[in-house]
Amino acid sequence: MFVIDILDHGKNNKLIHANKDVPIPGDGDVLIDIKASGVNRPDILQRYGLHPPPPGSPSHPGLEVSGIVMDLGKNVKKFKKGDHVIALLGGGGYAEYCISNQYLTLPMPDNLTFVEAAAIPETYFTVWNNVFRIGNLVKNETILIHGGSSGIGTTAIQIAKEFGAHVITTTSEKEKVEKCYELGADLVVNYNSHDFVEEIKSSEFNEVNLILDIVAGDYTSRNYELAAMYARIIQIAYIKGSNVNLDLSPLMRKSLIHTGSVLRPKNLSYKTAISIDIEKYILPKIRNNKIRPIIHSTFDLREADAAHSLMKSGRHFGKIILTQ
Amino acid sequence: MFVIDILDHGKNNKLIHANKDVPIPGDGDVLIDIKASGVNRPDILQRYGLHPPPPGSPSHPGLEVSGIVMDLGKNVKKFKKGDHVIALLGGGGYAEYCISNQYLTLPMPDNLTFVEAAAIPETYFTVWNNVFRIGNLVKNETILIHGGSSGIGTTAIQIAKEFGAHVITTTSEKEKVEKCYELGADLVVNYNSHDFVEEIKSSEFNEVNLILDIVAGDYTSRNYELAAMYARIIQIAYIKGSNVNLDLSPLMRKSLIHTGSVLRPKNLSYKTAISIDIEKYILPKIRNNKIRPIIHSTFDLREADAAHSLMKSGRHFGKIILTQ
Known part of the structure; x- marks a missing residue:
C-alpha cells in the first residue's frame, strides 16, 4: 500500500512516497480503508525525531483517520465490515490502510463527510x-x-x-x-x-x-x-x-x-477511558450539529508536505486534512 | 493580657512586649489559656508584612497553641471548661490567651506535654x-x-x-x-x-x-x-x-x-475538613506513640525574638516552642 514516510528524522528530514505491506489486524483490531487523515502539529515534530511513535505503532506519521472497516481481527464485536468509522492511532494514518484498536475506533457520525470526520479523533x-x-x-x-x-x-x-x-x-x-x-x-x-x-x-x-x-x-x-x-x-x-x-x-x-499531558505515549486503558467519554458525550452533540469539526483545507495525501508547510505558516483556521 | 506584637512590619520590624484585652469567645469559639505556642517560619514572614493574618484574626503572631479551655462561646458542644486542647489559629498564639474556633480545636493527647502538643497544629x-x-x-x-x-x-x-x-x-x-x-x-x-x-x-x-x-x-x-x-x-x-x-x-x-498551597488564608470549611482528618487519622497514632512531635528547644514567650533568631539560623532539628 502507499504510505507517506519520513526520511532522515532530524534537521534534514523529508516526507517521501513509499510502499509498505497492508497490515493484518490482530486480536481486537480492525483494518480500515482510509478515506481521510488529519494533519497535526505533532506530525511535524515527528519529522524532527521529537514525537516518536509508541512501541507497536507504525513508523510513518498520522494520528487520526476516517474510513471504512475492511477486515476484523479476533474478538471484535463492536464493528462489522463496511462500517464507517473514525480512529485515534499511535501512528500510520498517512497511508491507504491502517490498523486500529476497536476501543479507539468510533462510529462515524452520519451527518459528517469523511473529511470532516477525520478531523475529530486527535483534537x-x-x-x-x-x-x-x-x-x-x-x-x-x-x-x-x-x-x-x-x-x-x-x-x-x-x-x-x-x-x-x-x-x-x-x-x-x-x-x-x-x-x-x-x-x-x-x-x-x-x-x-x-x-x-x-x-x-x-x-x-x-x-x-x-x-x-x-x-x-x-x-x-x-x-x-x-x-x-x-x-x-x-x-x-x-x-x-x-x-x-x-x-x-x-x-x-x-x-x-x-x-x-501528551496523549500519544499513553497506554490503551488510558486512551479507552477518553474514547468512552467521546462516544457518550461528544458524538451525540456532533450528530445534533451542536459541535462541528472546522476544516480549513484539504490536500491529496501525496501532497502531505504542502499540508505541513501550511500548518507551519500558522495561516490556517481549523484543521488541515489529507484525502485520497 | 500579655502579648508579643510586631512593630513596623517591614524591613525595620521588631517584636515588642504589649498588652491587649483578653478576647471574648464568639459563637462557636473557645477561650484558651495558652500554655505553649509553636514558632513557625511564617511568623517571621509576618514581621516583614509578607504573611498577614486573615480578616478577623488577631494582628499579633502565633499560628498554634496548646492550653486549657477557660470559657465557651454559644453553641460549643465539643468542649467544656478545663479541657486540655490544641488549636490551629489564624494568628494570636504569642499571648496569654487566645480565641479558637471549636472545629479547629482538638483534644490534646494525654501522653504529650503542653510543649509537645503545641508543636502539632500548624505542621x-x-x-x-x-x-x-x-x-x-x-x-x-x-x-x-x-x-x-x-x-x-x-x-x-x-x-x-x-x-x-x-x-x-x-x-x-x-x-x-x-x-x-x-x-x-x-x-x-x-x-x-x-x-x-x-x-x-x-x-x-x-x-x-x-x-x-x-x-x-x-x-x-x-x-x-x-x-x-x-x-x-x-x-x-x-x-x-x-x-x-x-x-x-x-x-x-x-x-x-x-x-x-498556603494554609492561613483558607476559609473555615477548608480547614475544618483537615481538622476532621487529623482527629481521625493522626491523633490516634500520636496517642499510640507511632508518631511524635519533635521538639528542638523552648523559649519563654518573652524571649520570642531569640526563638526567631534560632529559626532563621537553621540550626534547629524539629520545632521551637514558646512557653509561659
Missing part, C-alpha cells in the same frame, strides 16, 4: 482529556484557550461553550477573531494588537479558572497572573519554547495546579 | 493537607521531603512512613542526617556534600512520586528531573526564592502536577 480526544478529565472544567467557570484558530482551539471553544463554560480565546488577525466569536467564544483577544492579560483583567471575566495552553514561553508567567484561586493551567504544547522564567509565588498563594 | 495540618489531601500519596509510593530537619520535615517523614510510603529526605550536617534516619526515612541526602538528584537516581528508588518542597529556586528544575510519571510536586515555601528557570517539557511528558 477531540486531546481537548476532552485535558479540559474535562484532567482540568475538571465545570459549568459557569471561565476557560482561556490560547491559539483559538488551531484545530485544538476551534474544538475547545465549541466543547467548552457547549458544556456551559465562559470561553476566552487568543488568536491573531481580525478575520480569525471574528471566526472565533462565530464558534461561540465570549471574548477573543487579538494577541498581535492587544495584551491578553490587560484585556481579560479589564473585561467582565477579570480572571480565569482553567487555561489550555499551547504556547508556554513568556505566556506562562502571564497565565499565572490571570489565574483565579484554584485555577488549573494545562500545558499541551510549547510553541514559544518550554524554557520559562517563572515566579512560583502565585502557584502557592492561589493554590494553582500546573500540569500537562 | 500536622500543613503536612496532612499537602501530602494526602492535595498530593494523594498512597502506600508504596516514594515521597521526597526537602528540609527533613524542619518542623514540617520531621512531621512529614513520620506521617508518610507511618502511612506506608518510601521516604527520602534532604538535610544538612551529619548529625541531622542520622536523626532523619531515626525518624524513619529510608534515604537521607546531605545536600551540603551530595547532589540529591544523583543520589536518588543511583539509589534503589531512582525516581519519586511526590515532592514536598520548601526550597524552590534551583531545586524546582531538579524536582522535575526526579519526578516519576504522574508525580506531584507541592510547593509550600520557597526558601531559595520563588523565581525559577524551568524547562516545562518534563511537566508535559510525565504528566506532572505542580501545585502548592
Whole structure:
C-alpha cells in the first residue's frame, strides 16, 4: 500500500512516497480503508525525531483517520465490515490502510463527510482529556484557550461553550477573531494588537479558572497572573519554547495546579477511558450539529508536505486534512 | 493580657512586649489559656508584612497553641471548661490567651506535654493537607521531603512512613542526617556534600512520586528531573526564592502536577475538613506513640525574638516552642 514516510528524522528530514505491506489486524483490531487523515502539529515534530511513535505503532506519521472497516481481527464485536468509522492511532494514518484498536475506533457520525470526520479523533480526544478529565472544567467557570484558530482551539471553544463554560480565546488577525466569536467564544483577544492579560483583567471575566495552553514561553508567567484561586493551567504544547522564567509565588498563594499531558505515549486503558467519554458525550452533540469539526483545507495525501508547510505558516483556521 | 506584637512590619520590624484585652469567645469559639505556642517560619514572614493574618484574626503572631479551655462561646458542644486542647489559629498564639474556633480545636493527647502538643497544629495540618489531601500519596509510593530537619520535615517523614510510603529526605550536617534516619526515612541526602538528584537516581528508588518542597529556586528544575510519571510536586515555601528557570517539557511528558498551597488564608470549611482528618487519622497514632512531635528547644514567650533568631539560623532539628 502507499504510505507517506519520513526520511532522515532530524534537521534534514523529508516526507517521501513509499510502499509498505497492508497490515493484518490482530486480536481486537480492525483494518480500515482510509478515506481521510488529519494533519497535526505533532506530525511535524515527528519529522524532527521529537514525537516518536509508541512501541507497536507504525513508523510513518498520522494520528487520526476516517474510513471504512475492511477486515476484523479476533474478538471484535463492536464493528462489522463496511462500517464507517473514525480512529485515534499511535501512528500510520498517512497511508491507504491502517490498523486500529476497536476501543479507539468510533462510529462515524452520519451527518459528517469523511473529511470532516477525520478531523475529530486527535483534537477531540486531546481537548476532552485535558479540559474535562484532567482540568475538571465545570459549568459557569471561565476557560482561556490560547491559539483559538488551531484545530485544538476551534474544538475547545465549541466543547467548552457547549458544556456551559465562559470561553476566552487568543488568536491573531481580525478575520480569525471574528471566526472565533462565530464558534461561540465570549471574548477573543487579538494577541498581535492587544495584551491578553490587560484585556481579560479589564473585561467582565477579570480572571480565569482553567487555561489550555499551547504556547508556554513568556505566556506562562502571564497565565499565572490571570489565574483565579484554584485555577488549573494545562500545558499541551510549547510553541514559544518550554524554557520559562517563572515566579512560583502565585502557584502557592492561589493554590494553582500546573500540569500537562501528551496523549500519544499513553497506554490503551488510558486512551479507552477518553474514547468512552467521546462516544457518550461528544458524538451525540456532533450528530445534533451542536459541535462541528472546522476544516480549513484539504490536500491529496501525496501532497502531505504542502499540508505541513501550511500548518507551519500558522495561516490556517481549523484543521488541515489529507484525502485520497 | 500579655502579648508579643510586631512593630513596623517591614524591613525595620521588631517584636515588642504589649498588652491587649483578653478576647471574648464568639459563637462557636473557645477561650484558651495558652500554655505553649509553636514558632513557625511564617511568623517571621509576618514581621516583614509578607504573611498577614486573615480578616478577623488577631494582628499579633502565633499560628498554634496548646492550653486549657477557660470559657465557651454559644453553641460549643465539643468542649467544656478545663479541657486540655490544641488549636490551629489564624494568628494570636504569642499571648496569654487566645480565641479558637471549636472545629479547629482538638483534644490534646494525654501522653504529650503542653510543649509537645503545641508543636502539632500548624505542621500536622500543613503536612496532612499537602501530602494526602492535595498530593494523594498512597502506600508504596516514594515521597521526597526537602528540609527533613524542619518542623514540617520531621512531621512529614513520620506521617508518610507511618502511612506506608518510601521516604527520602534532604538535610544538612551529619548529625541531622542520622536523626532523619531515626525518624524513619529510608534515604537521607546531605545536600551540603551530595547532589540529591544523583543520589536518588543511583539509589534503589531512582525516581519519586511526590515532592514536598520548601526550597524552590534551583531545586524546582531538579524536582522535575526526579519526578516519576504522574508525580506531584507541592510547593509550600520557597526558601531559595520563588523565581525559577524551568524547562516545562518534563511537566508535559510525565504528566506532572505542580501545585502548592498556603494554609492561613483558607476559609473555615477548608480547614475544618483537615481538622476532621487529623482527629481521625493522626491523633490516634500520636496517642499510640507511632508518631511524635519533635521538639528542638523552648523559649519563654518573652524571649520570642531569640526563638526567631534560632529559626532563621537553621540550626534547629524539629520545632521551637514558646512557653509561659
